Amino acid sequence: MHVLLNQQRGFASKAMLETFIEFTFEAAHTTPPYPHPHGHTFKAQVILTGTPDPYYGWSHDFRDVEPVVEEVRKELDHKYLNDIEGLSMPTLENVTRWIWHRLDGRIAGLDRVVLRRGADGHAEGCSYRGAGQTFPAAAAG
Structure with a gap:
């Protein structure tokens, strides 16, 4: 019954979902060139891709994903990033890659990590996909 309902909802076998945890x-x-320590509020998105489960319709069970992501969050939260192994130069780009590498191989379907810093209305960000993955081509203008 659930398989039929999901097929009626458009969950075809070749369909892909993109989900995220933030x-x-x-x-x-x-x-x-900033010699003094300073802090930021960071917001990270871990973006996953996968095919819909024929029964539930989801591509990932967040009960499996959340503990892994929370472990990485705790490694970063209220820390001096320069002291974390692998982050001696903790630029936005390097922190984004560091998060990717901490999750890669531990979460199926990891597509990319997006990291933003700064308040809403004035934020900077970076998006990273691991080696062998490509970003979609930019739309012709």
Whole structure:
């Protein structure tokens, strides 16, 4: 019955879902050319892709994903990023890659990590996909 309902809802066998889990953390760092430690509020999105389960319709059970993501969040939250192994130069781009590598191989369907810092209305960000993955081509203008 559920399989039939999901097929009626458009969950075809070749369909792909993109889901995400988001977390925030507060952290400080020092990066050239800024010699003084300073902090940011960071917001990370972990974006997953997968095919819909024929019964539930989801591509990932967040009960499996959340503990792994929470472990990474705790490694970053209220920390001085320069002191974390692998983050001696904790630029936005390097922190994004660091999060990816902490999750890669631990969460099926990991597509990309997006990291933003700053308040709404004035934020900077970076998106990272691991080696061998490509970003969609930019639309012709």
